[in-house]
Amino acid sequence: MTTTTGTHPTRRLILQGAASVALIGLGNLPFVPARAAANDKYPEEAFKLKNEADAIKALYGRTAEPSDKIKLDAPEIAENGGVVPMSVTTTLDKVTSISFFVAENPNALAASYKLPEGTIPAVANRLKMAKTSNVTAIVEADGKLYSATKEVKVTVGGCGG
Amino acid sequence: MAIRRRDFLRGSAVAAASVVLPRLARGAEAASIYDIERFGNARILHTTDTHAQLNPVYFREPSINIGIGEMAGRPPHLVARAFLEHFGIRPDSADAYAFTSVEFEKSAGRFGKLGGFAHLKTLIDRLRNDVGEKRAMLVDGGDLWQGTGLANVMHGRDMVEVANLLGIEAMTGHWEFTYGEQALRDNLEHFKGEFLAQNVFLTEEAAFNDAPAFDKASGRVFKPSIIKELSGHRVAIIGQAFPYVPIAHPKRFTPDWTFGIREEELQTHVDALRGTDKVDAIILLSHNGMDVDLKLASRVTGIDVILGGHTHDAVPQPIAVKNPGGTTLVTNAGSNGKFLAVLDLALDKGKVSDVRYHLLPVYSELLKPDPAMAELIGKLRAPYVTDWSEKIATPDRLLYRRDNFAGPVDELICTALRNELDAEIALSPGFRWGVTALSGQPITMEDVLAETAITYPETYVQEMTGAEIKDVLEDICDNLFNADPYHQQGGDMVRAGGLSYACSPASAIGSRISDLKLDNGRAISASHRYKVAGWASVNGQQGAAVWDVVAKHLRSGRMFQERLGSGVTLKGVDGNPGIAG
Numbered sequence: 001m002t003t004t005t006g007t008h009p010t011r012r013l014i015l016q017g018a019a020s021v022a023l024i025g026l027g028n029l030p031f032v033p034a035r036a037a038a039n040d041k042y043p044e045e046a047f048k049l050k051n052e053a054d055a056i057k058a059l060y061g062r063t064a065e066p067s068d069k070i071k072l073d074a075p076e077i078a079e080n081g082g083v084v085p086m087s088v089t090t091t092l093d094k095v096t097s098i099s100f101f102v103a104e105n106p107n108a109l110a111a112s113y114k115l116p117e118g119t120i121p122a123v124a125n126r127l128k129m130a131k132t133s134n135v136t137a138i139v140e141a142d143g144k145l146y147s148a149t150k151e152v153k154v155t156v157g158g159c160g161g
Numbered sequence: 162m163a164i165r166r167r168d169f170l171r172g173s174a175v176a177a178a179s180v181v182l183p184r185l186a187r188g189a190e191a192a193s194i195y196d197i198e199r200f201g202n203a204r205i206l207h208t209t210d211t212h213a214q215l216n217p218v219y220f221r222e223p224s225i226n227i228g229i230g231e232m233a234g235r236p237p238h239l240v241a242r243a244f245l246e247h248f249g250i251r252p253d254s255a256d257a258y259a260f261t262s263v264e265f266e267k268s269a270g271r272f273g274k275l276g277g278f279a280h281l282k283t284l285i286d287r288l289r290n291d292v293g294e295k296r297a298m299l300v301d302g303g304d305l306w307q308g309t310g311l312a313n314v315m316h317g318r319d320m321v322e323v324a325n326l327l328g329i330e331a332m333t334g335h336w337e338f339t340y341g342e343q344a345l346r347d348n349l350e351h352f353k354g355e356f357l358a359q360n361v362f363l364t365e366e367a368a369f370n371d372a373p374a375f376d377k378a379s380g381r382v383f384k385p386s387i388i389k390e391l392s393g394h395r396v397a398i399i400g401q402a403f404p405y406v407p408i409a410h411p412k413r414f415t416p417d418w419t420f421g422i423r424e425e426e427l428q429t430h431v432d433a434l435r436g437t438d439k440v441d442a443i444i445l446l447s448h449n450g451m452d453v454d455l456k457l458a459s460r461v462t463g464i465d466v467i468l469g470g471h472t473h474d475a476v477p478q479p480i481a482v483k484n485p486g487g488t489t490l491v492t493n494a495g496s497n498g499k500f501l502a503v504l505d506l507a508l509d510k511g512k513v514s515d516v517r518y519h520l521l522p523v524y525s526e527l528l529k530p531d532p533a534m535a536e537l538i539g540k541l542r543a544p545y546v547t548d549w550s551e552k553i554a555t556p557d558r559l560l561y562r563r564d565n566f567a568g569p570v571d572e573l574i575c576t577a578l579r580n581e582l583d584a585e586i587a588l589s590p591g592f593r594w595g596v597t598a599l600s601g602q603p604i605t606m607e608d609v610l611a612e613t614a615i616t617y618p619e620t621y622v623q624e625m626t627g628a629e630i631k632d633v634l635e636d637i638c639d640n641l642f643n644a645d646p647y648h649q650q651g652g653d654m655v656r657a658g659g660l661s662y663a664c665s666p667a668s669a670i671g672s673r674i675s676d677l678k679l680d681n682g683r684a685i686s687a688s689h690r691y692k693v694a695g696w697a698s699v700n701g702q703q704g705a706a707v708w709d710v711v712a713k714h715l716r717s718g719r720m721f722q723e724r725l726g727s728g729v730t731l732k733g734v735d736g737n738p739g740i741a742g
Binding site: 073156 | 632637699
């Protein structure tokens with residue numbers, strides 16, 4: 001599904017089958033948007049916003065309702081906050097986009113994928129997290145917005161019994 | 162040992178626990194506490210967290226083991242009198258001595274040391290023979306290969322030989338991973354049993370690079386389970402390694418592997434064992450820790466019993482946990498070889514119809530050491546024991562480690578670090594292993610190693626701001642008291658020397674720790690920089706090994722300094738039965 005290149009896998013990510021993708025790091029890391037499809041505009045505004053609710057609104061223009069048809073797979077405690085693997089799969093029909101939000105990151109929107117018709121709705125990526133935070137996956141399906149949230153803990157580690 | 166025997170007789174009023182029956186009085190011979198009434202058609206014997214203690218030890222159970230939120234006031238977060246009352250154990254009895262900290266020093270003289278692998282071997286063989294070879298099996302929950310100087314220099318190889326003679330058929334791991342992949346694989350080449358872990362996977366990079374794995378398709382590094390036939394029934398044992406190895410320990414030991422609780426993968430595997438393999442019972446051999454196991458038992462269906470470890474909780478009776486598929490029993494079997502768990506199952510086609518459980522203290526004075534195991538232990542220790550037998554100090558007080566916040570062993574280590582490394586503050590990890598030494602009895606290098614023997618023992622001195630020190634304390638405190646057990650790592654609070662603080666365990670991260678002060682009473686300032694010494698860092702360090710620093714301190718004739726600060730002041734947990742009254 002995803003491949004990574006270079007020495008900073010979080011910063012560079014080329015996604016097959018997705019029309020638009022961008023990852024945001026912490027602080028002032030540069031955005032690295034992949035090739036956008038002709039009719040899709042890079043959501044620059046949404047990626048700049050700090051707050052999760054604002055970013056969701058900027059990206060989708062409405063709010064999401066929780067759904068148990070979304071499976072957000074992320075670790076309980078991150079083994080490395082710099083590269084936290086997480087994935088979303090869903091049994092919802094007519095999925096057109098999947099986005100990841102990390103509420104406590106400096107900019108909440110971490111990645112957004114557009115799925116062309118007929119694509120299996122499954123996305124996996126690695127996100128950088130500064131500290132313990134809720135991670136929210138938003139799935140746009142048949143014109144409606146759905147969400148799933150999981151808390152991922154980031155710790156300095158040590159002191160196992 | 163006539164006096165001792167009389168003590169056991171008087172004390173053995175509640176010698177054997179059972180799921181359904183209260184612990185009952187036993188008569189006649191003290192050793193008869195090991196006569197277990199026959200039940201069912203399969204017996205699983207379980208050891209865990211022995212921490213390589215080959216010979217019998219003193220080990221004082223905690224007097225502070227606080228549970229917060231849902232975990233408050235329920236096992237394993239009961240100590241001392243509250244523990245005795247809950248489980249119906251008579252104070253002043255041998256069991257009160259084995260299971261709690263109540264009058265520990267007084268009872269240590271009466272009931273002696275517990276554990277030891279030669280004694281364990283005698284007891285295990287007896288309990289196996291009681292039911293017959295085809296009806297019994299022995300499993301170990303991990304932390305078998307670490308905890309002594311010998312295990313450390315041999316990378317756990319001594320314990321592989323001991324495990325083979327003991328007849329361990331399946332195990333999982335935690336500290337086993339801290340010897341690194343190569344040493345682990347070398348040891349497993351010689352291990353006659355199976356090393357099981359359903360929750361260890363190759364990282365994507367390692368899988369891409371074709372790193373070795375039990376199952377390339379799933380990326381599972383180890384075999385997840387075995388099926389053992391007992392009395393004609395099929396019993397599956399699934400291994401669950403400690404889920405947070407690369408977080409609690411330096412990641413350099415396991416760079417290719419990723420861990421986690423892996424609930425979904427576990428559920429899928431359980432369903433396959435039930436559906437495809439048609440097993441009659443499923444046992445999870447777990448190193449999750451008891452609070453994690455209790456939560457897992459409420460969410461994953463189809464497991465009959467979780468035989469648990471990691472948190473070193475000696476819990477005499479299983480806790481029954483309801484989940485959407487039925488009930489799962491959760492146990493935890495203590496540490497340091499003090500206990501042997503006996504799970505008797507009545508197996509039927511496709512199900513466990515009834516269960517009896519006993520957590521037997523291994524009273525070394527009631528068990529004749531097995532000669533073959535005693536010989537093996539002697540042979541393994543011989544090359545090192547002389548070097549480590551020099552008496553280097555005689556403590557003037559009981560030395561123990563276990564408690565949530567502090568203990569004399571770690572106070573001593575912190576004092577040594579501050580003195581030898583000339584630091585204002587010392588930090589020492591809240592490990593739960595490490596044995597107890599009695600007041601007035603000399604300690605040796607072997608004893609020092611039994612508190613410190615790890616594969617990343619390097620000490621460090623660094624400057625930290627007051628804010629950074631508080632952040633470290635908050636972070637580790639959250640590992641202990643997070644309201645969600647899945648966000649806990651086990652272990653106890655980092656020990657602080659030269660530093661006092663207040664802790665409010667029931668608060669949220671960021672607001673548990675307050676009122677930080679140096680020993681001279683001066684408040685810690687957020688921006689001021691302090692010289693901090695420590696050891697067991699997850700980042701690479703270059704300083705002398707902690708055991709040499711501690712030994713140097715002891716050889717200089719110093720031990721404890723008079724404690725100037727107030728230590729840790731607890732807030733908001735008055736009346737919590739996880740604190741001895």
